Amino acid sequence: MKAAILSIGTELLFGQITNTNTVYLSRRLNMLGYDVMYHYTVGDNPDRVKEIVELALEDCDLVITTGGLGPTQDDLTKEMVCQVMGDELVMMDEVMEEISAYFEKLGRPMTDNNRKQALVPSRAKVFINGEGSAPGFALEKDGKYVICMPGPPREMTCMFEDSVMPYLQSMSEDVIYYRMLRAFGIGESDLETRLMDLIDAQTDPTLATYAKEGECSLRIASKRRDLSEAKAAVDDMIEKVDERVGEYIYSYDDEELVQVVCRKLMERGLTLSSAESCTGGRFAAAVTDIPGVSAIFDRGLVTYSNEAKMEELGVKRETLEKYGAVSEQTALEMAEGLKRVSGSDVCVSVTGIAGPGGATDTKPVGLVYIGLVYGDKKLCRRIQTGDDSRQWNRQYSLLSMLDMINRNVLS
């Protein structure tokens, strides 16, 4: 089945916002077994919406639109889709009730414009908007489908997960089951090489690898008549993948590394503190992005200057002078000092050369040391990122800190 995605919104054509809806929908549609052929974007212009929907339906079985359903835009997107699909708009009472309930919950008055949002095509399968006022819908004609959803990402993704995905799945006699594995410490090409025969031989389940900012994902999907069959096929493939690259996999459920680490720490009631130099607070910021982490995260000391390392963490002046701030010795003294001041169960430290400046003859940009103190364990990991991008080096250092905790404390 071929699919196209049409984003409607003048703000996209101005470059005011990044089109994350299309990324999300592309992933989901690919997972559901669709071939996404085209992405289109047009402004809030009915003629161009109509033109592109017609064009996309020539090639594709499914066209998903986002945006153009807001109260101030009247119902022109809906009207245009009706023209293309041979239907007409009608007021649906149950939709109106949902919209009224939404405004009641907000405690805001409903305007005439809002009432217009209850207009939907007479033959449509309507999707209620749990996060806003504009409903979405699906409309079929001659075996081809147009699905219209609101543009705000939160509204769109909730509607897709809750209503559109089950709808698309119900259209197929087959059931799709997939798992998304995440790995750290192995490059995408290395991962592919080790799984090449499985990837080459794939029919069902399918395997696909993705790379993203120092991490890899591996999607394993199966499409069968029966859910338990699909699950068994996926689990069987996961076992094979595990034999080859299991040591790098940190999640079998598409969880981010920082989520995995914080969840496990919270489950086990282990407290955490960090001492950062080159990452400059990124570790603490990533950890404290997780709601509820205050139960286990005590403090993060960003000791950027040598003075701060000595005063806050008790790193010895001799160590800094003899081995330098970027050294195994300094990393370990940072973690040990952090243990003294915080008393946290898990103390992690990092010092490195993020670049672009700061390199010496013996210490290149991208050299990073990570220290860890946990119980009796005192460990240090040396990394050479081989890259001169400050952003990349800081991001990779952050992931390495999390990986080191995951392997040495939580495995």
Add this chain to the structure above:
Amino acid sequence: MKAAILSIGTELLFGQITNTNTVYLSRRLNMLGYDVMYHYTVGDNPDRVKEIVELALEDCDLVITTGGLGPTQDDLTKEMVCQVMGDELVMMDEVMEEISAYFEKLGRPMTDNNRKQALVPSRAKVFINGEGSAPGFALEKDGKYVICMPGPPREMTCMFEDSVMPYLQSMSEDVIYYRMLRAFGIGESDLETRLMDLIDAQTDPTLATYAKEGECSLRIASKRRDLSEAKAAVDDMIEKVDERVGEYIYSYDDEELVQVVCRKLMERGLTLSSAESCTGGRFAAAVTDIPGVSAIFDRGLVTYSNEAKMEELGVKRETLEKYGAVSEQTALEMAEGLKRVSGSDVCVSVTGIAGPGGATDTKPVGLVYIGLVYGDKKLCRRIQTGDDSRQWNRQYSLLSMLDMINRNVLS
């Protein structure tokens, strides 16, 4: 002049990467006075590339493509564009020399595939790729233009800034001059309202406002026969804007707030430290994203727990018990304690309720206090974001900290 942007790359259709090229090009083209009418994305498929280029040229005067020029994709994008524009590919010696020089610089051998990259349309204006091997080019037919650029964002943006922008400007007899102003502390609708008469009356210079994550941008552009005329018109408008909303504007050159603050601190040789609670290290991470900031940034203490606030910063237990961790008193004691331990010229602190949990009867999610100690000044700012998004509250708190330094230390 109407423009369309065509992104070529199967990885975009899989949702593996976010299309940032289109955002960048949309902004630039709008600034240059083009109306961007369509965004299209297709995979690495010559027929669909040709189909969309032909389609886009029906409506538009300019089509910009990105991607599809890599060495492994042969020259199919180029071939397709030649077919549409009635030209043929030829080997250009000067392009070959540039590609050879690129590989020599990298110390890597050149393959036959790379040599193919020197094939360009015979009538093309060629743009050398300073960051990669694939050249770009512009091709004209009957007053309509197709411009092809490589897909990797760094290659594309460098080529656009260095070559394509001057080329587009040279096609016009007029010169475009613009300034991008950035503001904090005023909402986009409030900004628009205060400037409404100027926006409504605009012919040249033009005014446009944009909102982004708690900040606003204001673009003022003028298109004239003469650069000095355009500059004078823009400067004159800036003066009018300044009279209305000058107090909110922190940059007249599209600099981010964190860049403005760090640049000024570095220029003045003022040292900085931070003590964070609800932002959890975001401030330190943002500041240390700036290369060279180690000259002035001493330390950042993320005192997440009450113990950390007392031990690291000397916040009094009575203060925490009487007023709570989220209070003016605690924010000030954090900044004062930070001054004692760091001795930095500028000491900033933050404590608040980021959400989603943590609210009490008197302290709602989104309540944030920022403390500042600078010389004899001891200041505290109370913020009520009115939002329950953790991400937003943390981001807004970060910007408020920077704004407080900018206003009270650097103005």
